[in-house]
Amino acid sequence: MKMSEKLVRAREYEKSNIVETIDGRPLFHVTGAVGWINDPNGFGMYKGEYHLFYQYHPYSNQWGPMHWGHVKSDDFVKWTRLPVAMAPDEKYDSVGCFSGSSLELSDGRHLLIYTGVSKRVDAEGKEHEYQQQCVAIGDGVDYEKVACNPVISTEMLPPGGNTTDFRDPKIWKEGNCYYVAVANRAADGCGQILLYESEDAVSYRLKGVVDQSAGQLGRMWECPDYFALGDKKILIISPQEMTGDGMEIHPGNNSLFVVGEAPDWIDFKRESMQQIDYGMDFYAPQTMRTADGRRMMIAWMQSWDTCHYASNEYNYYGEMTFPRELICENGEVRQQPAREIEKYYGDRVEYKGVEIKDEISLLDVEGRAFDMTVCVSDMKSDSVFEIKLAKDDEHEVSVEFDCRKHIIKLNRTRDGITADILAMREFPAELINGRLKLRLLMDRHSLELFVNEGRRVATMKIFAPVEAAGITFSATKPVVLELVKYDLEEKLK
Ligand code: FRU
Numbered sequence: 011m012k013m014s015e016k017l018v019r020a021r022e023y024e025k026s027n028i029v030e031t032i033d034g035r036p037l038f039h040v041t042g043a044v045g046w047i048n049d050p051n052g053f054g055m056y057k058g059e060y061h062l063f064y065q066y067h068p069y070s071n072q073w074g075p076m077h078w079g080h081v082k083s084d085d086f087v088k089w090t091r092l093p094v095a096m097a098p099d100e101k102y103d104s105v106g107c108f109s110g111s112s113l114e115l116s117d118g119r120h121l122l123i124y125t126g127v128s129k130r131v132d133a134e135g136k137e138h139e140y141q142q143q144c145v146a147i148g149d150g151v152d153y154e155k156v157a158c159n160p161v162i163s164t165e166m167l168p169p170g171g172n173t174t175d176f177r178d179p180k181i182w183k184e185g186n187c188y189y190v191a192v193a194n195r196a197a198d199g200c201g202q203i204l205l206y207e208s209e210d211a212v213s214y215r216l217k218g219v220v221d222q223s224a225g226q227l228g229r230m231w232e233c234p235d236y237f238a239l240g241d242k243k244i245l246i247i248s249p250q251e252m253t254g255d256g257m258e259i260h261p262g263n264n265s266l267f268v269v270g271e272a273p274d275w276i277d278f279k280r281e282s283m284q285q286i287d288y289g290m291d292f293y294a295p296q297t298m299r300t301a302d303g304r305r306m307m308i309a310w311m312q313s314w315d316t317c318h319y320a321s322n323e324y325n326y327y328g329e330m331t332f333p334r335e336l337i338c339e340n341g342e343v344r345q346q347p348a349r350e351i352e353k354y355y356g357d358r359v360e361y362k363g364v365e366i367k368d369e370i371s372l373l374d375v376e377g378r379a380f381d382m383t384v385c386v387s388d389m390k391s392d393s394v395f396e397i398k399l400a401k402d403d404e405h406e407v408s409v410e411f412d413c414r415k416h417i418i419k420l421n422r423t424r425d426g427i428t429a430d431i432l433a434m435r436e437f438p439a440e441l442i443n444g445r446l447k448l449r450l451l452m453d454r455h456s457l458e459l460f461v462n463e464g465r466r467v468a469t470m471k472i473f474a475p476v477e478a479a480g481i482t483f484s485a486t487k488p489v490v491l492e493l494v495k496y497d498l499e500e501k502l503k
Contacts, residue, residue, distance in 0.1 A: 306348060
């Protein structure tokens, strides 16, 4: 394969600048080799392994002309780095290779579909950005962009479809047909998801509109995903410029599960909607199906509103969430961390029937990389229970359950943050049979919190130095606590 100068340069730059041993690097979350990353791309199986690509600007810790970085894994926990897969080296993607997805073709080749962004001058001499869908085919390491790119051009938009906001193709195959869902801005300026179909994965026709915001769910929708789960169809969207709505929708960028029916994939009938993640640092999720039939989801562990904070700390910036398994029961989507994490469990600590009131720590319950499940019972309806993590004299982050209002509050005000970025967020949580179950997955600079078997999930980045490893528990009125904690440092270091 002949490689472009831009791709050669990016691959070489990455090789000579990577430092894997930086202390702050997470142990089991994907980061870029060097420079900036955002959305996960092309998450899927290829030749029996899990491949993940990502939006990548290797040359600085800021967003820039997008490349596709690349890693693979056989268990979602340990990832192997592969060379940069794509650089913005063609006329149709000279501004960037934006987000997209992947598929293993039946002849054994690996197909990537992505958004090529370019600039064109219109009849009045004004320069505009154009977004079109493009394909590259490869062998799991090297990829060649096809000669017929763009495969879904701006000409193939429905009337009124915006040519600048037309991106993030998600491909899947059903029977002999390839489907691609693409985000677009409709004539009213709001998001819509378009569906294209093809027999050969390179020549497409428009099938129809899946769903539209029509002014109800924010403006542009980004990063669609669309799949069957249980007996429902789930449409994932990441709407921008949303107005806040109680604790369910926060202002700005959100990522939502839209649950519904669509026998033929188009004309989606919405039945309900769920916030995917109530934390501060989550956006642009994407899913894949494993060989054993699990639907796995991964996301960018960041949001566009806070994504520049602390970007100067190391020579890399940004990370992905840990992959989550999704299930849908009675129309409700639940998330759990990929079960493969259990292979890496180290020391186990267990406590049963501990009465908690004044702030205490428990012997051997500390650290910055662990999987810990805490069950709280016997809670008085007017009391508040709190866990503090990443704690030393100067730092802490807190997870608080307020039984008076049935609310969980994440608070990183005392996490060492020195800019006015979002430091607190609240979301609803219920006691189930009088108990609250919290699963806390921490990996040095992040916490993913799974509430009541993943009915609600919240993700936040943690900025306190890794030496701040204390954990305490307290309650305004006595509660009973059970706890199981597995260390994740030992086997993953
Ligand atoms: C979402 C997004 C995508 C786009 C990519 C560019 O975070 O804005 O819509 O393809 O990032 O990096």
